[in-house]
Each structure stands twice: as C-alpha cells, then as structure tokens.
Amino acid sequence: MGKLSREDGRRMLHDAGLRATAPRVAVLRLLTDTDRPLSHAEVVERIGTDDWDAATLYRNLIKLDEAGLARVASRVGGVTRFEAKGADEPAHVHPHFACRDCGDVICLHDATLSIPKNDAWREALLDADLQVVGRCPGCRGKSKSRASKRAK
Ligand SMILES: [Zn+2]
Ligand SMILES: [Zn+2]
Incomplete structure (x- = not known):
C-alpha cells in the first residue's frame, strides 16, 4: 500500500462530507500510512504540536471516526487507539x-x-x-x- 498523498487525503475527506482542513488531512494521512492503531498521544507525538495543538488533533481523530474514515481499533488498557478504515x-x-x-x-x-x-x-x-x-x-x-x- 502506497502512502496517501495530500490530494488523495483531501478527496477522501470531501467524499466523506468533511472539510479538508490541514490538520485533518495530516491525521488521516498518518493513520493511513501507519500499519497499526495509534492512540491520541502517539498521533500528537508523530505529528508534533508545532502547527496544531493536541486538542485540535484529538478533535480531528473523533471527526474522522464519526465520518467513517477511521475507527476505534482497540481500547486495551483504557487507551483508545484509532486506525484508518480501509475502503x-x-x-x-x-x-x-x-x-x-x-x-x-x-x-x-x-x-x-x-x-x-x-x-x-x-x-x-x-x-x-x-x-x-x-x-x-x-x-x-x-x-x-x-x-x-x-x-x-
Ligand atoms: Zn487494525
Ligand atoms: Zn511487546
């Protein structure tokens, strides 16, 4: 599976009825390119907080989940982990x-x-x-x- 381009990410968001904001595209690309579920903390760690704060990244994880582009893969140990939902x-x-x-x-x-x-x-x-x-x-x-x- 190739890496999701920024354009593909935008298109997926549009198709799901979401606005393709920059942090949303970044979170979607990270989830799609990572072959394991990520917790919010791991998303923050990988994307960093130079451009967006942790709360923004969290809101976008939830949005992607609601829109069906991501899903909760695991709640082991009380940690919610998300993964991209493949086509x-x-x-x-x-x-x-x-x-x-x-x-x-x-x-x-x-x-x-x-x-x-x-x-x-x-x-x-x-x-x-x-x-x-x-x-x-x-x-x-x-x-x-x-x-x-x-x-x-
Ligand atoms: Zn999985
Ligand atoms: Zn181990």
Missing part, C-alpha cells in the same frame, strides 16, 4: 494483538475472522473489537535472549 472494510475484519508487556497494539491483517452467515451476528462482529492479548514477538525475543544468557 475494503467492513468486509474485512482483522483482529488486533495487544502485548501485555510493552503495551503495543498491532493489526493482524493476515488473520481475518470468518464472519458467520447469521445477519445479527454479522453486524455485531463487524462492529466488535477483536482483541488477542499476549506477548509480542519483540518481547518474546527479549526474554528468550535473557534466558539463553542465563543458560550459559
């Missing part, structure tokens, strides 16, 4: 892996859930937070190398 969604629902050691939340794009044919459950699941909790490969690697050092 292929909601047909494609992927679970999120939350690491209980480092707290990272990662999209598991390859692991799609088979959605039941039952309409009521379809709807409920398309809207649900699919969360897998465990230890991410990075944290597993760390404890493994610790363990092998101990073994020597």
